[in-house]
Amino acid sequence: MLALSERVGRTELAATFAMAAKARALRAAGHEVISLSLGEPDFPTPEHVIEAGFAAARRGETKYPPLGGIEPLRVAVAENFARAHGVNINPANVLVTNGGKQAIFNVVMALAQHGDEVIIPAPSWAGYEQTVKFAGAEPVFAPCAQADGFVLRPEVLESAISSRTRLLILNYPNNPSGAAMDEAALRALAGVLRHYPHVAVLSDDIYEHLLFDGRKHVTLLGVAPDLADRVVTMSGVSKTYAMTGWRIGWCFGPAELMKACTVVQATATSGVSSVGQAAALAALTGPQDLLAGRAAAYQARRDIVVAALNQAPFLLCHKPDGAFYVFPDISGCLGKTTQAGRKLATDEDFALALLEEAHVGVVQGAAFAMSPHIRISTAAAPAVLQQACARIAEFCAALR
Ligand SMILES: Cc1ncc(COP(=O)(O)O)c(C=O)c1O
The missing domain is CATH 3.40.640.10 (Type I PLP-dependent aspartate aminotransferase-like (Major domain))
Structure with missing residues (x-):
C-alpha cells in the first residue's frame, strides 16, 4: 500500500464530478437521464x-x-x-x-x-x-x-x-x-x-x-x-x-x-x-455581440426553471441575477419518504433519490457548503429543462 501525502488526504474530488459519474453510469445502464449537475455551457465555442x-x-x-x-x-x-x-x-x-x-x-x-x-x-x-x-x-x-x-x-x-x-x-x-x-x-x-x-x-x-x-x-x-x-x-x-x-x-x-x-x-x-x-x-x-444573446438565453432558461420549481410542492426557488444555476431550498422535502421508500434526511439523500428514481442529476447543497439545497444547472435546452422540472415536480409530489 502506497503512503500518500497528508495533503492529498485533506482533499477530495468535488461532489459535482461524483454526481456526473453516477448519471453517466445510469445512462450506460439504459436509463434516459437528464444530467444538470455540471457547470458547463451547452453552447459551442464560437x-x-x-x-x-x-x-x-x-x-x-x-x-x-x-x-x-x-x-x-x-x-x-x-x-x-x-x-x-x-x-x-x-x-x-x-x-x-x-x-x-x-x-x-x-x-x-x-x-x-x-x-x-x-x-x-x-x-x-x-x-x-x-x-x-x-x-x-x-x-x-x-x-x-x-x-x-x-x-x-x-x-x-x-x-x-x-x-x-x-x-x-x-x-x-x-x-x-x-x-x-x-x-x-x-x-x-x-x-x-x-x-x-x-x-x-x-x-x-x-x-x-x-x-x-x-x-x-x-x-x-x-x-x-x-x-x-x-x-x-x-x-x-x-x-x-x-x-x-x-x-x-x-x-x-x-x-x-x-x-x-x-x-x-x-x-x-x-x-x-x-x-x-x-x-x-x-x-x-473579436466580436462580442454573442455575449448579450447568450446571457438572454440563460435568462430565459432561468425564468422557465424558477417558475416551474416554485410550482412544485415543497421547493422554494429564488431568482438568480446571473450565472447558469438555480439553488432551491428543499427543506420542505426532508423527513419525507420517496415513492421507492427512501427516507430523505439530507440534501444528499434528495439528490441521490432524484437521480435514481426520477433520472435527473443535480448536486446537493452540502457540496456548496449550504444545506438543505440542490444546485441545478440551467445550461441546457429549454425543452430539456422543462422535462427535468416536470420530473422534479412529480418526484416531490410523490413524497409522503
Ligand atoms: C466559481 C468558479 N470559479 C472558477 C471556476 C473554474 O473555471 P475553469 O473551468 O476556467 O477552470 C469555476 C468552474 O466551474 C467556477 O464555477
Whole structure:
C-alpha cells in the first residue's frame, strides 16, 4: 500500500464530478437521464475562436509558450478590464493560467498555509474549500442566507475576520446561487476591508458576462481601487465564450503577489497551451455581440426553471441575477419518504433519490457548503429543462 501525502488526504474530488459519474453510469445502464449537475455551457465555442486556435497551430505556435502568457492576451485582459471598470492594469501583472481554476490555485498557494484562515462566503463553489485545505489552511465559511439574496453582508464579513485571516474569496455572480452584488453592497464590503489591512481578497469574476435583467457587473477593484495592493481579480474564457475545454484563465493583482503566483505555476505546469491562448485572444478581441444573446438565453432558461420549481410542492426557488444555476431550498422535502421508500434526511439523500428514481442529476447543497439545497444547472435546452422540472415536480409530489 502506497503512503500518500497528508495533503492529498485533506482533499477530495468535488461532489459535482461524483454526481456526473453516477448519471453517466445510469445512462450506460439504459436509463434516459437528464444530467444538470455540471457547470458547463451547452453552447459551442464560437467558430472564429476555433479558427484562431487552428491558425496558430498552422503558423507554428506550437512551442513552449512564455510562462506568464502571450503578451497580446495579457494586454487584451488589461484593456478589457480598464474599459469595463475604469481601472488601469499593467499587463506585466496579468498571469495567464490553465483555466480559471489554476488562477485560484496559484493565489491560494501563494498566500495561505498552515495556521491561516481563508474566508469563503457560503454557498460557494466547492473548488475554493478544496484548494484552501490542499494549501493546509482553514476554510471559514461566512453564511449568506437565501433571505439576504445569498449575498455577503458587511457585518457577517466582519465577524468572520480574525488575526489569522489571510484571504477573502468573493464570487459574484455566484456559483451555485447565481446571486450578484450591486455597487452599494460591494462598497459596504470595501468599507469593512479598509479596517483590516492584513486581509487580501480574491475576486472570482468568472461569470462576469452572465448577468440578467439589465444588471452590470461590478467588481471589488472597480469600486475600491484604493485596495489594489491586496486585491487579485481572476476570470477566464470558460463560461463567457463556452470554452471550458480550452483551459484558459487569468488573474491580475499586485506585482509581488503575481510574481509569487508565477512561481507556483512554474512549479506545477509552466506556461499555458499556445493554441488555447491564441483562441482566447480571438475570443477577447473579436466580436462580442454573442455575449448579450447568450446571457438572454440563460435568462430565459432561468425564468422557465424558477417558475416551474416554485410550482412544485415543497421547493422554494429564488431568482438568480446571473450565472447558469438555480439553488432551491428543499427543506420542505426532508423527513419525507420517496415513492421507492427512501427516507430523505439530507440534501444528499434528495439528490441521490432524484437521480435514481426520477433520472435527473443535480448536486446537493452540502457540496456548496449550504444545506438543505440542490444546485441545478440551467445550461441546457429549454425543452430539456422543462422535462427535468416536470420530473422534479412529480418526484416531490410523490413524497409522503
Ligand atoms: C466559481 C468558479 N470559479 C472558477 C471556476 C473554474 O473555471 P475553469 O473551468 O476556467 O477552470 C469555476 C468552474 O466551474 C467556477 O464555477
